Amino acid sequence: MRRRDLARLALAGGAVLAAPAVRAQGGGAGAWPSRPIRLIVPFTPGGSTDGMARLAGQKLQERLGQTVIVENRPGGNGTVGGIAVAQSAPDGHTFCASASIQVMARWVMRNPGYDPLADLVPVARTGQGPLLLCISPTRSPASITDLVAAVKADPRAWTFGTSSLGAAGHLATVEFNRLTGLDIPIASYRGTAPAVQDLVAGNIQLMVDPMLAMVPQVRGGRVRALAISQARRSAAAQEVPSAPEAGLPGWEFFSWWGLWAPRGIPAEIAARVNAALQKGMREPEVVSRLTDMGIEAVAESPEAFAGFIQRDVARNSELLRLARFEPE
Structure with a gap:
């Protein structure tokens, strides 16, 4: 991987912010999105979560015809941004773009301020590596x-x-x-x-x-x-x-990235976001770019993503228990 690879993902955010808004046609759920979509990233710019969020935002913007704004809200091991999304209107205009950390707040913090498994709805997993x-x-x-x-x-x-x-x-x-x-x-x-x-x-x-x-x-x-x-x-x-x-057989770990919505989002909207990302993240140029960075593009339904989260949380919470980790 060249030094500029991560920068290429981050620079996608510039295109996301600059593109003009185009209202989707149709009535009812088809009128969505009616204004710019926010992707709240619960971490600082420049990391892997930020880079993947900006790539996802670019693909959503291209396929939904609406401006997507990436907003970094770091703090509290991802809970500051997570709470902001959980408290947003579930109308499909605010999403949390984060990584595997987002679902572990209850196991690493004494008082995370919200329950990511109950207050956020899995929409799409975009990659793992x-x-x-x-x-x-x-x-x-x-x-x-x-x-x-x-x-x-x-x-x-x-x-x-x-x-x-x-x-x-x-x-x-x-x-x-x-x-x-x-x-x-x-x-x-x-x-x-x-x-x-x-x-x-x-x-x-x-x-x-x-x-x-x-x-x-x-x-x-x-x-x-x-x-x-x-x-x-x-x-x-x-x-x-x-x-x-x-020198350490058996040490196998992966990070993964995805999008969540506030609880109560209409299933139709979650399905449209998922479909847009399934198509966008499987574009040959995107797959090639991610592969060059050691990332596998993921395309699965919201239901499959929810099942994956359950298994991942079960494994990781057991790991913390065995390590006698004490929440901070």
């Missing part, structure tokens, strides 16, 4: 095996950073500690960008985050990748060893 375990350039281990030895020799010298509690990177880090028998502290940030800054500077030493965000950092020489969180190498980063190759 593995994660990279990255290390600060100030440190020398070249594999997970080397890392484990270094941490055991000096445990106080190591800290993981994570973009947010409950994010795929955080859960993969918890599983990393469990599988290795280590207890490396995990520092939570308000998004990927500030965590990467501290990783580059050596203020934290390790980080696990989606390929979409981390491969440009690796290719730019700002951090080093020790492994990818799956059993095989990725065509998007052939130089990065798989988890088993690096």
